[in-house]
Amino acid sequence: MLRLRNVDLAYGRIQAVRRVSLHVGAGEIVALIGANGAGKTTLLTAVSGLMRPAGGVMEFDGGDLTRMQPDAIVRAGISHVPEGRLVFGPMTVEDNLLLGSFSRRRFGRRLDVRDELDRMYTMFPRLHERRAQAAGTLSGGEQQMLAIARALMAKPRMLLLDEPGMGLAPTVTKEIFRHVVELRDALGLTVLLVEQNARAALRIADRGYVLETGRIILQGQAGELLANRDVQRAYLGRDLDRETQPARAE
Incomplete structure (x- = not known):
């Protein structure tokens, strides 16, 4: 694709x-991993036409x-979900979502986006609860859900996700990633994921x-990269050579 x-x-x-x-x-x-400054965000910026x-x-x-x-x-x-979420803080949750459908409503096409809004609210119930709330008052995890839902309002076939777990607690990151898998499984969405974790x-x-x-x-299958010693040492915080060495006698 x-x-x-x-x-x-x-x-x-x-x-x-x-x-x-x-x-x-x-x-x-597909995950794109690497240290800060490796060029991951730059690459997504180019794919979305901003560079x-x-x-x-x-x-x-x-x-x-x-x-x-x-x-x-x-x-x-x-659709591109940028690093740092970049929701429009003073605007309501629902108005942020409606902005995501802007490309579908141009050029005189009369498309009802209510069904799409309802679908986002079903997928992210907390956004429905807070639909009249200013986006800037949401928690970090809720803002990330809003950024993803806003991108989905354009009905993309491919999602570019830039650091969706940045600044979030591990449990919230896990929830966000669960939504990503559900999007792929339920909608057939293709995802290019940049993530430091x-x-x-x-x-x-x-x-x-x-x-x-x-x-x-x-490059390789995700399981192969998880098992790769160099990847584990550089990006997963493990040194298998040290782990497998016998303990020194005191």
């Missing part, structure tokens, strides 16, 4: 991503994304890529 080939991305003279190639198949959850590649090709469902405008990319079927991301993903200083250094 999504295919990147030899993509280069730069901020002025600083090259952030170097010749990255990856693909995400329809109905997959132009310095080189390479980006394709979605056979169409060329490389020079498309962000609104056209949304209409093509890709590599263990949590790989546990729900089908496949994964490891990005380091702007380059893909490793």
Whole structure:
């Protein structure tokens, strides 16, 4: 569905991503993991059209994304849930959701979004309870649910999720990731997931890529990456060589 080939991305003279190639198949959850500054967010920014590649090709469902405008990319079927959630704080929960359907209501198309709102409220009952509340007064987990639901209001086929667990308690992160799996299973949604909590991301993903200083250094099935010693040592907080050494006698 999504295919990147030899993509280069730069901020002025600083090259952030170097010749990255990856693909995400329809109905997959693919995790992109790596340390801060590896280029993960930059890559999602480019896919959603907010940054132009310095080189390479980006394709979605056979169409060329490389020079498309962000609104056209949304209409093509890709929605981006940005790092930090970026909900409109003074606006109500429901008004935030309605903004998510803006691309579907343009150009004179009269589409009733009430069914879509009801579906979001069924999926995220807490948003229904708080629909008249200012988005800025929600908890971090509720704001993340709102950001995801707002993106879904555009009826995407693919969701770009940037650090959905950032700043959230482990139990809340687990709930958010459960929703991500439900979206894939119930709606057939395709997900490209950027997440620093590599263990949590790989546990729900089908496949994964490891990005380091702007380059893909490793890829594979999620289970294989979870079992990989280098990944465990660098991103999962474990040193298996040390764990398997016999304890020193005191």
